[in-house]
Amino acid sequence: MTSKPLVSSRLRWNRGYLRTSTVLTVGALLLLSLFMAFPFVWMLSASLKVPKTAFSIPPQLWPYEWRWENYQQVLFHPTVPIPRFFLNSLNIAVLVTLGQLITCTAAAYAFARLRFRGREVLFVVLLTALMVPAQVTIVPLYIEMRFFKLIDTHAALILPALTNIFGVFLLRQYLLTIPDELEDAARMDGAGPVRILLQIMLPLIGPALTTLAIVVFTGTWNAFFFPLIFLNDWQKFTWPLGVTMLRGQYSQNSVTVIMAGITLGVAPVLLAFLVLQRRMIESIGFTGGIK
Amino acid sequence: MGAAGQVLRRGGDGGGGRSLRRRDALTAWLFILPTVVGFLVFVIGPIVGGLALGFMRYDLLTPPSFVGGENFVKMIEDQRILQIFGNTIYYVVGMIALDLVWALVLAVALNSFIPRFFKVFFRAVFFFPILVSGAVISIVWLYLFNMDLGIINWYLVKLGLDRVPWLISSDWVRNSVIIMTVWNGVGFNMLLLLAGLQNIPAELYEAGRIDGAGRWASFGRITLPMLTPVIFFILVKGAIGVFQLFDSPFVLTKGGPGDASRTVLMYIWEKGFQVLDFGYAAAIGLVLFLAILAVTAVQFATSDRWVFYR
Structure with missing residues (x-):
């Protein structure tokens, strides 16, 4: 099964012969990847089935009868506004990502390049925020939001996420690797810090900005806990929260419609991943401290 | 210039x-x-x-x-708290252990001598679940884990094994949460370990071979020691993360049966946002924070005994 691609000359295959251990490894990896991908396969298959056959025995992954109406049902559901959930999630994720790119870039530039009193101390103090798990402060944060009258608004999710110490740290480290000479030259030509940041630094830190954007966007898009705490009104729900609640709205045998709802949210992520695969893997890995 | x-x-x-x-x-x-x-x-x-x-x-x-x-006296007297903190510690240990082994197997396999096409393909497949919301994909697992109709049990029966009460037995339910959560996140540590593996200089293996080290010996004496900084990072980050577990058990089990799979953060949520006992919820949050701090401190204090820095 695997022998054909293995001997292709386009691959880096300089041994010239097939090793059993390679075949075994690839075989084992195939089994593992089947396991890793299986929940998605099952989800897609169930989303296209007639409700009654979702749990047919023996299990049938290839639907007997394709039922696209499941998607129609979930998109135009009378009480559960799935498209609304998407828009809400998109709205929040875009605003948070843009906000963080701006605030983190500005702060990172100041910490990396501008001189002011107390710079080092302040930076270390800010870094301690990374050690306080957000979930531990959830109760006082809720009371604070209630005080600001922001419960059940998207602002409760967006405002605390507009700044991010981790993002500042990430971009600062990146800025420090850029040689001073570039900036000195511009400075002597009379460029102020704002112009230097926008015209010289911004193009140079592109990769770091992409990394931050990918991590922040996926994190916000997938967030569940904070929306659960802060939102009450259906119309304001984000996609993960809404689709989880969708389950409560249906009886057990409507699993097919629920799977259609989930597939609709997973599909854009998969598409983005297929296009940006390399960047996304590098980004998530990078933020984990690879370098 | x-x-x-x-x-x-x-x-x-x-x-x-x-x-x-x-x-x-x-x-x-x-x-x-x-x-x-x-x-x-x-x-x-x-x-x-x-x-x-x-x-x-x-x-x-x-x-x-x-x-x-x-509030702290109340915590000591609370009949449920021991079980809930116990669950959380069980999750911390179980998830990190499974995650580490699973990620290590994937990373070593990906780093072995296989064609590049497969490498890219498998890396993508193993990585992708990370990008999907744990709460949402838990709904899918809910159906896979179903005792009577679930597809996992169907295959187990097919293999001649007994059905497993994945989510309805108090003994099993925590393991099910662990399996799902690790499945969701294993790609991340896989990437870290893979990068760690690629940073090990080939000369070390050459030298090992000359000294007569076999495959297992070079894994145990070269690969693992060289990976200890990455493993240490995974342990520290993993403990901090799992102590705050919420999404997957919340959707999979709602903490049940009884309190069998409830985590501390779920309990904070219940006390704060369901019962409106905010003082008590905040007090539990403080204790959770101290627990995280203590575990992290112990990890750092013991690290110089086993973490190998070049």
């Missing part, structure tokens, strides 16, 4: 250095202002508030009142 040097010299005697520096400082403060405000309002504020709230009684409706250590 010569031109820049000239400009530099010309600018040096202008005498505007001081005002320039002041302008710089002003700009710097403007640049960091949003971050500092966000830090004060959304990090420092809640920390101080949480510290105070832990010693108060507050239900949103009546003004908060100071009650001293009452």
Whole structure:
């Protein structure tokens, strides 16, 4: 099964012969990847089935009868506004990502390049925020939001996420690797810090900005806990929260419609991943401290 | 560069250095202002508030009142708390162990001598689940784990094994949560370990081979020691993360049966946002924070015994 691609000359295959251990490894990896991908396969298959056959025995992954109406049902559901959930999630994720790119870039530039009193101390103090798990402060944060009258608004999710110490740290480290000479030259030509940041630094830190954007966007898009705490009104729900609640709205045998709802949210992520695969893997890995 | 040097010299005697520096400082403060405000309002504020709230009684409706250590006494007397902290520790140990082994197997396999096409393909497949919301994909697993109709049990029966009561038995349910959560996140540590593997210099293996080390010996004596910094990072980050587990058990089990799969954060949520006992919820949050701090401190204190730094 695997022998054909293995001997292709386009691959880096300089041994010239097939090793059993390679075949075994690839075989084992195939089994593992089947396991890793299986929940998605099952989800897609169930989303296209007639409700009654979702749990047919023996299990049938290839639907007997394709039922696209499941998607129609979930998109135009009378009480559960799935498209609304998407828009809400998109709205929040875009605003948070843009906000963080701006605030983190500005702060990172100041910490990396501008001189002011107390710079080092302040930076270390800010870094301690990374050690306080957000979930531990959830109760006082809720009371604070209630005080600001922001419960059940998207602002409760967006405002605390507009700044991010981790993002500042990430971009600062990146800025420090850029040689001073570039900036000195511009400075002597009379460029102020704002112009230097926008015209010289911004193009140079592109990769770091992409990394931050990918991590922040996926994190916000997938967030569940904070929306659960802060939102009450259906119309304001984000996609993960809404689709989880969708389950409560249906009886057990409507699993097919629920799977259609989930597939609709997973599909854009998969598409983005297929296009940006390399960047996304590098980004998530990078933020984990690879370098 | 010569031109820049000239400009530099010309600018040096202008005498505007001081005002320039002041302008710089002003700009710097403007640049960091949003971050500092966000830090004060959304990090420092809640920390101080949480510290105070832990010693108060507050239900949103009546003004908060100071009650001293009452919330902490209540915690000791709480019949449920032992089980819930026990579950959380079980998750921390079980998830990190499974995650580490699973990620290591994937990373070693991906790093072995297989064609590049397969490498890219498998890496993508193993990585993808990370990008999907754990809460949402838990719904899918809910059906896979179903005792009577679930596809996992169907295959187990097919293999001649017994059905497993994945989510309905108090003994099994935590393991099911662990399997699902690790499946969701294993790709991340796989990437870290893979990078760690690729950073091991090939000469070490050459030298090992000359000294007569076999495959297992070189894995145990070269690969693992060289990976210890990455493994240490995974343990520290993993413990902090799993102590705050919420999404997957919340959707898979709602904490049940009984409290069998409930985590501390789920309990904080219940006490705070369901029962409106905010003081008690904040107090549990403080204890959770201390637990995380203690575990992290122990990890760092013992690290020089086994982490191998080059």
